[in-house]
Amino acid sequence: MGLFHTSGQTASSHTLQTLLITTLLLQPAILVASEPSPSNAASQKSQELRHEPIQPLTLPGNLDLQKLSLGERLFHETRLSKDNDMACVSCHDLTSNGADYVSHTPGRHGIKLEVNTLTVFNSTLNHRLFWDGRAHNLGEQIDFVINGKSEFASSWPEIISKLRSDASYVNAFNEAYKNGMTADNLRNALVTFEQSLVTTNSRFDQFLRGDADAITPMEHAGYLLFKAYGCVACHQGKNVGGNLFMKFGVFRDYFAKRGNLTRADLGRFNVTGKERHRYVFRVPSLRLAALTPPYFHDGSVKTLEEAVKVMAEHQLGREIPTEDITCIVAFIKTLPGDYQGRPLQSKAPALKQADAP
Ligand code: HEC
Numbered sequence: 001m002g003l004f005h006t007s008g009q010t011a012s013s014h015t016l017q018t019l020l021i022t023t024l025l026l027q028p029a030i031l032v033a034s035e036p037s038p039s040n041a042a043s044q045k046s047q048e049l050r051h052e053p054i055q056p057l058t059l060p061g062n063l064d065l066q067k068l069s070l071g072e073r074l075f076h077e078t079r080l081s082k083d084n085d086m087a088c089v090s091c092h093d094l095t096s097n098g099a100d101y102v103s104h105t106p107g108r109h110g111i112k113l114e115v116n117t118l119t120v121f122n123s124t125l126n127h128r129l130f131w132d133g134r135a136h137n138l139g140e141q142i143d144f145v146i147n148g149k150s151e152f153a154s155s156w157p158e159i160i161s162k163l164r165s166d167a168s169y170v171n172a173f174n175e176a177y178k179n180g181m182t183a184d185n186l187r188n189a190l191v192t193f194e195q196s197l198v199t200t201n202s203r204f205d206q207f208l209r210g211d212a213d214a215i216t217p218m219e220h221a222g223y224l225l226f227k228a229y230g231c232v233a234c235h236q237g238k239n240v241g242g243n244l245f246m247k248f249g250v251f252r253d254y255f256a257k258r259g260n261l262t263r264a265d266l267g268r269f270n271v272t273g274k275e276r277h278r279y280v281f282r283v284p285s286l287r288l289a290a291l292t293p294p295y296f297h298d299g300s301v302k303t304l305e306e307a308v309k310v311m312a313e314h315q316l317g318r319e320i321p322t323e324d325i326t327c328i329v330a331f332i333k334t335l336p337g338d339y340q341g342r343p344l345q346s347k348a349p350a351l352k353q354a355d356a357p
């Protein structure tokens with residue numbers, strides 16, 4: 001079980017092999033059979049839950065509310081962008097999934113971004129930010145957006161000179177920070193707001209905390225399969241992902257089959273230049289996967305069913321039966337939680353099942 005607590009760093013290929021071999025050896029049937037019967041389950045419960053490879057989400061308790069609300073305002077502020085036409089919220093819809101529903105969002109001047117939009121919800125829990133992990137923390141991530149040619153194409157001095165003409169900002173910053181409006185404080189306010197974007201109280205977290213009835217038998221079966229097939233070797237921890245770098249295409253070449261290789265497909269190689277990082281990505285969180293189609297860094301897959309199928313084939317080297325895929329998808333749907341006391345809702349346009357297995 002200690003294996004599942006790997007955190008923070010790139011797993012060496014040896015560790016990956018060990019993880020995969022360990023998990024591949026565990027066949028679903030064996031694990032299902034070894035589940036405790038309902039009669040003796042109660043006594044084992046607390047012990048059992050502590051050892052689960054997925055942990056419940058909790059809200060950070062001590063966020064400064066003044067800074068947080070300034071950050072919330074900045075998240076919606078178009079003056080952060082050079083042409084005053086784009087805000088963080090333009091691509092990260094907080095009333096639905098913290099992202100959008102297209103494969104490649106149009107950025108500045110309508111030019112499509114290289115990769116699919118990641119959700120801002122729960123991003124504070126990821127050990128690095130972005131698909132290729134190029135930002136070490138939320139503060140660094142913001143600078144990429146501010147300076148990025150396809151995003152805000154601006155700079156902190158430019159932003160500060162615009163916001164200084166707005167007395168309400170100047171006053172609010174003077175109240176919240178000793179040294180008023182500075183680049184560091186603008187960044188800090190945004191980060192403080194992002195730290196509050198945690199989705200708590202999901203049905204799965206209720207289950208983890210001991211409410212056995214919070215998920216259906218089918219969803220529970222999906223969780224057991226998720227563990228038994230070995231998905232959990234990569235998608236684990238509080239965020240069900242977000243704490244490891246792994247190659248996309250461990251067993252089968254995903255890119256050869258898809259074709260049209262792009263720069264973004266090289267993944268972490270673009271950050272380190274190391275050959276062994278070619279096609280390596282930060283494992284995405286599955287917390288909101290049920291609400292964030294389309295899937296993968298290239299946004300090429302429309303349904304969760306198809307994404308699970310692709311994962312089984314390319315990351316685990318096996319085909320898994322449709323019934324098992326259905327259960328795993330049902331499990332993934334129990335993972336999103338509430339934001340500001342309300343369950344997050346998808347605003348996804350109805351998806352065609354054409355891609356489904
Ligand atoms: C034009 C659309 C767009 C805008 C505007 C935008 N983002 Fe993003 N955001 C994206 C895309 C696309 C990604 C994934 C990029 C990548 O991985 O290379 C992303 C990734 C992120 C991530 C990383 C999540 C993770 O799990 O790694 C965070 C955090 C984030 N954005 C916050 C912000 C903030 C804060 C702003 C405003 C300062 C902002 N975004 C503005 C499209 C946008």
Ligand code: HEC
Pocket residue numbers: 226229230231232233234235246247248250281282283284285286289292294295296297298304307308311312315316328
């Ligand atoms: C060896 C590590 C590994 C294993 C095992 C693995 N995954 Fe993944 N998963 C990844 C990586 C890396 C990505 C990102 C791929 C990309 O888009 O570049 C990913 C992406 C996903 C996505 C898409 C998320 C999104 O927001 O686009 C889903 C869904 C998913 N995995 C589910 C599963 C399931 C279910 C299993 C088990 C059948 C599984 N994964 C097994 C590493 C793994």
